[in-house]
Amino acid sequence: xxxxxxxxxAAEDKALHVVAMSAQDWIQNAVKERCRLAIEExxxxxxxxxxxxxxxxxxxxxxxxxxxxxxxxxERQTRMEAESSIIGK
Numbered sequence: 001x002x003x004x005x006x007x008x009x010a011a012e013d014k015a016l017h018v019v020a021m022s023a024q025d026w027i028q029n030a031v032k033e034r035c036r037l038a039i040e041e042x043x044x045x046x047x048x049x050x051x052x053x054x055x056x057x058x059x060x061x062x063x064x065x066x067x068x069x070x071x072x073x074x075e076r077q078t079r080m081e082a083e084s085s086i087i088g089k
Contacts, residue, residue: 004031
């Protein structure tokens, strides 16, 4: 399990409390929902990849995500910058 800590300015904290009863709950729900969507995207892509090459699909969604050959946002950004510099030459 990973823990993340964020720091809000006084203005950000006040603004968040205008839209949320609990800042902690709102932040946790927002992050969990984004993770849920990413898990669905990864599972869908991995199932399609495995079907295309005739591999069996086993395990839970978490198992599939953990075993999937994924590219992090930072890795994707680096790759895209390298590709655009090649195209721009």
